[in-house]
Amino acid sequence: MALLIRGGRLVDPATGRDGRFDVWVEDGRVAAVAPDLAARLPAEGGSVEVFEAAGCVVTPGLIDVHTHLRVPGQAHKETLATGTAAAAAGGFTQVVTFPNTRPVIDSPWLVEAVLARAREEARVRVHVAGALTRGQEGRELAPLAAMARAGAVAFTDDGRPVADAGVFRRALEYARAVGLPVLDHAEDPGLSGAGVVHEGPVALALGLPGIPALSEAAAVARDVALSALTGARLHVLHLSTAGAVEAVRRAKEAGAPVTAEVTPHHLAFTVAEVERLRYDASTKVNPPLRDEADRQALIEGLRSGVIDLIATDHAPHSPDEKSLPYVDAPFGISGLETAFPLAYAVLVQGGVLTLAELVRRFTVEPARALGLPGGRLAEGDPADIAIFDLDAEWVVDPSALRSKGKHTPAAGRRLRGRCAATFVGGRRVWGDRP
Amino acid sequence: MHPGSLVGLAGLPAGAIERLLDRAEAWLAAWERGSLAPVLFGRSVALWFAEPSTRTRVSFEQAASLLGARAIVIGERGTSLEKGETLADTAATLQATGVDAVVVRHAASGVPEQLAHAVRIPVLNAGDGTHEHPTQGLLDALTVRCAFGRVAGLRVAIVGDVLHSRVARSTTWALAALGAHVVLCGPPTLVPAALAQALPAEVEQDLHRALQGADVVMALRLQKERMAAAYLPSEEEYRALWGITAERLQWARPHALFLHPGPSNRGVEVESDVHDGPRSLVRQQVRHGVAVRMAVLERALGEGAAAWPS
Numbered sequence: 001m002a003l004l005i006r007g008g009r010l011v012d013p014a015t016g017r018d019g020r021f022d023v024w025v026e027d028g029r030v031a032a033v034a035p036d037l038a039a040r041l042p043a044e045g046g047s048v049e050v051f052e053a054a055g056c057v058v059t060p061g062l063i064d065v066h067t068h069l070r071v072p073g074q075a076h077k078e079t080l081a082t083g084t085a086a087a088a089a090g091g092f093t094q095v096v097t098f099p100n101t102r103p104v105i106d107s108p109w110l111v112e113a114v115l116a117r118a119r120e121e122a123r124v125r126v127h128v129a130g131a132l133t134r135g136q137e138g139r140e141l142a143p144l145a146a147m148a149r150a151g152a153v154a155f156t157d158d159g160r161p162v163a164d165a166g167v168f169r170r171a172l173e174y175a176r177a178v179g180l181p182v183l184d185h186a187e188d189p190g191l192s193g194a195g196v197v198h199e200g201p202v203a204l205a206l207g208l209p210g211i212p213a214l215s216e217a218a219a220v221a222r223d224v225a226l227s228a229l230t231g232a233r234l235h236v237l238h239l240s241t242a243g244a245v246e247a248v249r250r251a252k253e254a255g256a257p258v259t260a261e262v263t264p265h266h267l268a269f270t271v272a273e274v275e276r277l278r279y280d281a282s283t284k285v286n287p288p289l290r291d292e293a294d295r296q297a298l299i300e301g302l303r304s305g306v307i308d309l310i311a312t313d314h315a316p317h318s319p320d321e322k323s324l325p326y327v328d329a330p331f332g333i334s335g336l337e338t339a340f341p342l343a344y345a346v347l348v349q350g351g352v353l354t355l356a357e358l359v360r361r362f363t364v365e366p367a368r369a370l371g372l373p374g375g376r377l378a379e380g381d382p383a384d385i386a387i388f389d390l391d392a393e394w395v396v397d398p399s400a401l402r403s404k405g406k407h408t409p410a411a412g413r414r415l416r417g418r419c420a421a422t423f424v425g426g427r428r429v430w431g432d433r434p
Numbered sequence: 435m436h437p438g439s440l441v442g443l444a445g446l447p448a449g450a451i452e453r454l455l456d457r458a459e460a461w462l463a464a465w466e467r468g469s470l471a472p473v474l475f476g477r478s479v480a481l482w483f484a485e486p487s488t489r490t491r492v493s494f495e496q497a498a499s500l501l502g503a504r505a506i507v508i509g510e511r512g513t514s515l516e517k518g519e520t521l522a523d524t525a526a527t528l529q530a531t532g533v534d535a536v537v538v539r540h541a542a543s544g545v546p547e548q549l550a551h552a553v554r555i556p557v558l559n560a561g562d563g564t565h566e567h568p569t570q571g572l573l574d575a576l577t578v579r580c581a582f583g584r585v586a587g588l589r590v591a592i593v594g595d596v597l598h599s600r601v602a603r604s605t606t607w608a609l610a611a612l613g614a615h616v617v618l619c620g621p622p623t624l625v626p627a628a629l630a631q632a633l634p635a636e637v638e639q640d641l642h643r644a645l646q647g648a649d650v651v652m653a654l655r656l657q658k659e660r661m662a663a664a665y666l667p668s669e670e671e672y673r674a675l676w677g678i679t680a681e682r683l684q685w686a687r688p689h690a691l692f693l694h695p696g697p698s699n700r701g702v703e704v705e706s707d708v709h710d711g712p713r714s715l716v717r718q719q720v721r722h723g724v725a726v727r728m729a730v731l732e733r734a735l736g737e738g739a740a741a742w743p744s
Contacts, residue, residue: 204632205444207543207565207600279544320520325542327563 001047002026003426004037008053008387012060013360014376023058025383028425032379053387056420059359060377061093061124061384062340063366065154066183066237066261066311068332069095069126071114073102078316078404080121083336086314086403087124088430090336091386091419094125094374095314098183099136100159106131106142108150115151123429124422125384127153127372129183132171138162141171144178154370156183158237159286163189165222172232181233181259181370184223186244187287191215196327198271198288206278208326211288217243224251224258235369236260238313240287242297249306259369261311262298264342265333265409270295273409281322281329282407285315289409302361303352309365312339316405334405338396340388341415349416355390383426392418438535438556438734441547442566443607451611455576457729458722465500465725472502477735480533482524483509483560485541489696489720490560490569494537497727503735506533521545525552535734538562543600556734564598569730570695571604573723575612577715578650580722581691586613591644591686592635593676594654594703595624595665601695602654603633610634619644620654620676623665641676641685648686652693653678653703669702678704683713691715 003025010021010033022037023030032040041048064087070078087095097114099105105114111128118126130147132155134140144155155175161184162168175182192215197203199210220236224247227234239245239262248260265285270292274283283289301307315332322329340362347353353361367375374384396413398406421431435441443451464470479498483491491507498505528536528549535556538546543563550557561567579585590609596602596618606616616635618625630637638644645651656672666672683690692704692714700706709716 199628201628201632204597204626204629205603207563207603209564279548323520323522325521325540325545325548327542 001049003049003051003383003423004041005051005053005058005385005387006038008056008058010058010377011356011359012377013356014060014364015378018356021058023377023385025423025426028383028427030377030379030381030383033377051387051421055389055391057355057388057390059091059386059388060363060375061386061422061424062091062362063094063372063375064092064312064314064336064339065096065235065309065366065370066313067095067097067336068100068315069097070101070316071097071117072110076318076404080118080126082402082404083314083316084122084124084126086334086336086401088422089402089419090338091340091388091422092124092336093384093386093422093424094127094372096127096129096153096370098129098156098158099131104131104136106134106136108143108146111147111150111152124424129154129156131155132157132175132182133162133167136160138164138167141174144174144180148178148180152180153372154181154183154235156185156237158183158185161185161187161189161219165226168223169226169230172226172230172234176230176232181235183235183237185237186216186219186223188215188219191218196284196288197274198290200271200291202271202275206274211286213241213243213290213294216241216287217247220244220247224248224256227251227258228254228256231257233257238263238266238287238311239298239301239307240266240290241294245297245301245306249301252306259308260306261309262302262307263313264310264335264339265289266298267295267302267310267346268342269409277409279326281324281326282333282411283409284326284329284331285333286331299346299350299352302347308361308369310339310343310361311366312336314403314405316403317407318404319406322407332405332407334401334403334408336403337401338408338410338415340419341417342410344390344417345415383423385423386419387421387431388417389420390417392416394418435550436554436556439550439558440568440730440734441550441557441559443568443571443604443611444566446607446611448611448613451572451575451608454572454726454729454733455579457732458572458576458725459580461728462722462725470500474498474731474735475502477503477534479503479505479535479537479731479735480528480531481505481507481537481560482528483507483539485539487539487561490539493720493723494560494727497724497731500724501728501731503731521548522552525549529553529555535731558730558734561600563600565600566604567600568604569723569726570601571608572726572730573719574605574652574693574695575608576722576726577693577719578609578614580718581715582649585609588614588649589617589647590614590650590652591617591619591648592652592654593619593641593644593678595656595660596620596629596654597624597626598657599654605652606633606635617644617648621666621672624660641682645682645685648690650691650693651678651683651686654695655697656699656703673702677702678708680705680707680711683708693719695719
C-alpha cells in the first residue's frame with residue numbers, strides 16, 4: 001500500500017531539503033518528494049494511507065550507533081521487542097546493538113543469531129557490533145573477519161576497555177584490514193578504579209568514589225594516537241570531558257581517521273543531578289555526568305564538528321538492579337525515548353544548532369561514521385522516516401517508557417518535542433495518529 | 435522520611451545539633467546520678483549491622499537498654515538479611531516485624547538514606563560506607579563541648595584518612611555547624627584538596643601547620659588496605675609524617691586535647707602515651723557515645739519534643 005506523508009516540514013540534511021514537502025512512499029521506498037503530491041491521490045478512497053503531518057517535522061529515521069539491546073542473554077534488562085519498541089518511539093529506525101552481553105557476541109554464529117532473531121522480533125533495523133577481543137577480555141582478538149562476513153558493522157569492547165595498548169594496537173591494525181571501524185570506550189581502568197561518579201566535591205560529600213576526568217582524556221589521547229599510527233577508523237564513544245574533546249580535536253586536525261559521539265544525557269546533565277538525586281542510581285552512568293565546564297565543551301565540540309554525532313548509549317537495566325546501593329547498582333541510563341527531545345532542548349532551543357543541523361547529527365553523521373545505509377530521503381531511498389511534533393510538551397514518566405530500563409535523570413523533566421510516528425521501509429512502527 | 439530519622443549531619447542546623455547535645459548531656463547526668471527513666475519502655479529497635487562493628491553496636495544496645503527499649507540485633511551472619519536482597523525487600527521485612535525504629539550500619543554509602551525513604555519508621559545511621567557516621571559526629575561535638583564549655587571559635591585538626599572516613603565527614607559537619615574551624619590534614623592521596631569544597635573545612639597537608647593553634651587534635655584510624663592500594667608506602671612512613679606523638683601535640687595550644695574515634699592503631703596514627711595520657715578524651719568519647727545515642731533514640735521514638743523529660 002502506498003503512503004502519503006502530507007503537509008509537514010521536511011528536514012532532510014542529506015538532500016538539503018528544509019521546507020514544506022510531501023513524501024510519497026511506494027513498496028517501502030521513497031517514490032516522490034515534492035511540495036504538493038495531493039494530485040497523486042486516487043479520486044476515490046483507494047489504498048493510500050495518508051499521514052497528515054501539518055505542524056510536524058518530517059526527518060529521515062534517526063540512527064543510533066550505540067544501543068544496548070541486551071541480546072543475547074539479558075532479557076531481564078531488555079529484549080529485541082522492548083528495545084526496538086523504545087527505539088521506534090524515539091524516532092529511531094536503525095540501531096547498532098552492542099556485544100557486552102551474556103555470552104559476549106564474539107563469534108560469527110552469535111552475530112548471525114542476533115540478526116536472525118532481530119528479523120523476527122525487531123520493529124526497527126538492527127545492526128550488530130561484535131566484540132573486539134574474545135570475551136571482551138582484552139587479551140586475544142575476536143574473529144573479526146568472520147564476524148564481518150556474518151554481518152557485524154563494527155567492533156567494540158565497550159564497557160570493558162582494552163587496557164593493554166599493545167593488544168589495542170594490533171586489534172586496530174586487524175580491524176583496518178577487515179575494513180570496519182572500532183568503537184572505543186575510552187577509559188583508563190587504573191585511573192577510574194572503583195569510581196562511580198565524577199570525581200570532585202559532590203563525590204567527596206556523598207562518600208562515593210570518584211572517576212577523574214583524566215581517566216577519559218588520557219585514554220582518548222592514547223587511542224587516537226593508535227588510530228593515527230595504524231590508519232584504523234576509530235569512533236570514540238560517549239565523550240564526556242573537555243579534555244577528551246580536545247584530544248579528538250587535535251587528532252582530527254592531524255588527519256587521524258577518527259569520529260566521535262556524545263550522548264544526550266552528557267549534553268543535558270551534569271554532576272549537579274547527582275547532588276540533586278543523591279543515592280538514586282538513575283544518575284549512575286559511565287562515563288559519569290561531569291562538570292558544567294565539560295558540558296559546555298561537549299556542546300561547543302558538537303557545534304564546531306569535533307564531535308560528529310549524537311548517540312544514546314541506551315543502557316537499560318532492571319529496576320531491581322538499579323535499586324541496589326549506589327556503588328553496587330550497574331552503570332546505565334535508558335536513553336532511546338528521550339534522546340531527540342533532550343538534544344533538541346539543549347541544542348536547538350539553546351541556540352547552538354539549527355534544526356537541520358541537529359537532524360544531520362542523528363542521521364547523516366551516524367550513517368557516515370559506521371558506513372551504514374540510510375539517513376536520507378531521496379527518491380529511491382528506503383522509506384525510514386520519523387515525524388516529530390515539536391510543539392508537543394510532555395513530562396518524562398519512567399513507568400511509561402517502552403524500554404525495560406526505567407532509569408533516567410530526565411525523569412520528571414518537561415520536554416518539548418515528541419515523536420508522532422515512525423516508519424521503517426514504509427511500515428508504521430510507532431504512532432497512532434491518522 | 436520519618437522526622438525522627440537521622441541519616442547524616444550535613445545541612446543540619448546548629449540548633450538541632452545543640453538540642454541533641456543538650457539532651458545527651460541531660461541523659462549523661464541522669465545516668466551518672468543513677469536516675470535514668472525507662473522512657474522508651476516497651477519500644478523495640480532493630481540494629482541492622484550489615485557490616486560488622488562492635489563498639490557502635492554495643493553503644494546503641496546499651497543506650498536502648500538504659501532507656502528501657504529492647505534492641506534486636508540482626509544482620510552480620512546467619513540472618514535472612516544478606517547481601518543480594520534488594521533494599522526494598524529489606525525495608526519491607528524490617529517494617530513488617532513491627533519494630534519502632536531501625537539502626538543501620540552498611541558498607542555502602544547512602545543505604546540508610548535510601549532505607550529511610552522506603553520505610554515509615556525512623557532510620558538511624560550507624561555509619562554508611564565513606565559517607566557519614568552521625569552519632570560519632572555528635573559524640574565528638576559533645577566531648578569537645580563538655581571539655582571546653584563551647585565549640586564556637588575552637589580550632590580542630592582532624593588528621594588521617596579523611597577520604598575514606600565517614601567519621602571525619604560527620605564530625606566536620608557537626609563542629610563546623612557549631613562554629614569551630616576545622617582543619618583536615620594527612621597524605622595528599624587521602625586528603626584531596628577538593629575536600630575543602632565538599633566540607634566546611636580547610637585542607638592542610640603539613641602536620642605542623644595543621645596543628646598550630648589547634649585546641650583539639652583528632653587522629654583517624656589508618657586501615658591496612660591503604661598500603662596495598664598504593665595510597666601510601668607504609669605505616670612506618672605514615673607514623674613519621676602524620677603520627678600524633680606527645681612532642682607533636684606540643685605544636686598545638688598548651689591546653690589542646692586529643693580525640694580518636696577508635697579502634698586505635700597504637701604506634702601508627704597515635705602513640706600510646708598520647709592515647710592514654712592526660713590530654714586524651716578517648717574514654718569520655720565512648721561514654722558520650724552512649725549518651726548521644728540515648729538522645730537520638732529518644733528523638734526517634736519519643737512522643738515528640740514536648741514529651742522529652744527535662
